[in-house]
Amino acid sequence: xxxxxxxxxxxxxxxxxxxxxxxxxxxxxxxxxxxxxxxxxxxxxxxxxxxxxxxxxxxx
Amino acid sequence: xxxxxxxxxxxxxxxxxxxxxxxxxxxxxxxxxxxxxxxxxxxxxxxxxxxxxxxxxxxxxxxxxxxxxxxxxxxxxxxxxxxxxxxxxxxxxxxxxxxxxxxxxxxxxxxxxxxxxxxxxxxxxxxxxxxxxxxxxxxxxxxxxxxxxxxxxxxxxxxxxxxxxxxxxxxxxxxxxxxxxxxxxxxxxxxxxxxxxxxxxxxxxxxxxxxxxxxxxxxxxxxxxxxxxxxxxxxxxxxxxxxxxxxxxxxxxxxxxxxxxxxxxxxxxxxxxxxxxxxxxxxxxxxxxxxxxxxxxxxxxxxxxxxxxxxxxxxxxxxxxxxxxxxxxxxxxxxxxxxxxxxxxxxxxxxxxxxxxxxxxxxxxxxxxxx
Numbered sequence: 175x176x177x178x179x180x181x182x183x184x185x186x187x188x189x190x191x192x193x194x195x196x197x198x199x200x201x202x203x204x205x206x207x208x209x210x211x212x213x214x215x216x217x218x219x220x221x222x223x224x225x226x227x228x229x230x231x232x233x234x
Numbered sequence: 235x236x237x238x239x240x241x242x243x244x245x246x247x248x249x250x251x252x253x254x255x256x257x258x259x260x261x262x263x264x265x266x267x268x269x270x271x272x273x274x275x276x277x278x279x280x281x282x283x284x285x286x287x288x289x290x291x292x293x294x295x296x297x298x299x300x301x302x303x304x305x306x307x308x309x310x311x312x313x314x315x316x317x318x319x320x321x322x323x324x325x326x327x328x329x330x331x332x333x334x335x336x337x338x339x340x341x342x343x344x345x346x347x348x349x350x351x352x353x354x355x356x357x358x359x360x361x362x363x364x365x366x367x368x369x370x371x372x373x374x375x376x377x378x379x380x381x382x383x384x385x386x387x388x389x390x391x392x393x394x395x396x397x398x399x400x401x402x403x404x405x406x407x408x409x410x411x412x413x414x415x416x417x418x419x420x421x422x423x424x425x426x427x428x429x430x431x432x433x434x435x436x437x438x439x440x441x442x443x444x445x446x447x448x449x450x451x452x453x454x455x456x457x458x459x460x461x462x463x464x465x466x467x468x469x470x471x472x473x474x475x476x477x478x479x480x481x482x483x484x485x486x487x488x489x490x491x492x493x494x495x496x497x498x499x500x501x502x503x504x505x506x507x508x509x510x511x512x513x514x515x516x517x518x519x520x521x522x523x524x525x526x527x528x529x530x531x532x533x534x535x536x537x538x539x540x541x542x543x544x545x546x547x548x549x550x551x552x553x554x555x556x557x558x559x560x561x562x563x564x565x566x567x568x569x570x571x572x573x574x575x576x577x578x579x580x581x582x583x584x585x586x587x588x589x590x591x592x593x594x595x596x597x598x599x600x601x602x603x604x605x
Contacts, residue, residue, distance in 0.1 A: 197352065197353075198355065200353075200355060200382065200385050200386075202385055202494070202498075203381060203385070203492055203494045203495045203498070204492075204494075214430070214433060214486060216375075216378045216379055216382060216430065217325075217352075217353045217354065217375065217378075217379045217382040217383075218352060218353020218354065218355045218356065218382055219353065219355075219381055219382035219385055221378065221381060221430075221433050221434055221492055221495060222433045222486050222487075222492065224485070224486065225485070
């Protein structure tokens with residue numbers, strides 16, 4: 175998923191999946207994140223942040 | 235899409251298939267287990283097995299979170315869902331898993347307030363929106379999903395939410411792999427390791443496979459070329475006489491895993507002495523429960539849970555499928571009495587189940603010629 179907006183105080187981010195649907199995602203395990211970052215998400219929690227040049231190699 | 239297309243490139247796939255053909259020893263039969271159900275689906279979705287020589291066999295492992303939940307746990311969930319004032323929440327896949335007397339979906343149809351959620355955070359949100367109700371989350375999954383439950387419990391504690399609790403059925407990946415390796419039923423030559431579990435736990439926990447059992451393991455990504463590449467890496471290890479953990483999925487998996495995820499899991503969970511796995515029976519130290527510090531948010535302590543052990547249906551051979559002993563189409567009820575619409579076994583329910591992969595991608599029966 176791609177980070178759209180960050181709520182750093184609550185450890186959450188609004189993220190968009192490949193189809194454009196938006197979800198609220200826990201980001202505590204991969205912080206700091208910024209809009210445009212790509213993250214690997216399982217059950218609503220980001221478990222890995224992906225390097226920008228490698229991010230699109232992963233179907234999240 | 236950039237990079238995704240490269241990892242699905244047909245010409246590169248053919249090239250890797252040619253490399254695999256050049257690496258195999260004619261006359262030798264190779265049996266590799268892909269541990270993760272996500273790999274099983276990629277293999278059949280993209281026809282990876284059609285690119286392999288006939289003497290390279292892929293068998294499917296126990297890494298499907300829904301598939302390994304025993305019937306008794308489903309019954310416990312349904313009992314909780316029928317408690318007065320309870321809103322029971324779970325992932326969509328769990329809704330259709332048969333218990334001994336119907337599924338959660340059927341319990342919902344019978345009037346229980348059961349809601350499908352995308353994440354434990356959604357369940358916590360329902361709890362905040364319904365302060366006069368008790369909200370229970372049925373937590374399942376391996377180490378990929380457990381950190382999400384752990385973070386949600388910490389959030390519930392921090393936000394002072396008291397009407398939220400978790401029925402914890404999280405499991406860990408190493409004990410079932412060790413049980414499989416100890417099993418006399420199965421002779422394996424190597425493993426395609428679970429990429430997303432390894433994102434959390436790292437590749438290091440799999441070192442026991444080469445060290446104690448002399449088998450290679452390659453942690454792999456989920457695109458078709460990732461899987462073909464991992465198979466070439468296993469074959470090279472075998473040909474070189476090496477036996478080690480290799481990380482094909484280094485673009486996502488750090489060898490040491492995600493320390494923050496491991497720390498939050500260590501804080502919130504502790505190992506159960508035993509946990510029952512569908513088809514595999516009781517495996518020591520393979521399941522997680524809430525730690526003493528979070529015992530007040532443990533649904534099994536807050537409510538009375540029957541905890542009765544229920545034998546799997548006789549017709550169902552999910553156990554043998556999960557152990558890689560039989561292929562899904564070898565099960566007596568595959569595709570006839572047991573279909574995704576009316577599943578008997580968990581492997582047909584889950585999007586990660588081997589039976590569902592075979593059924594959805596048309597592999598109703600297949601005998602491969604063995605060299």
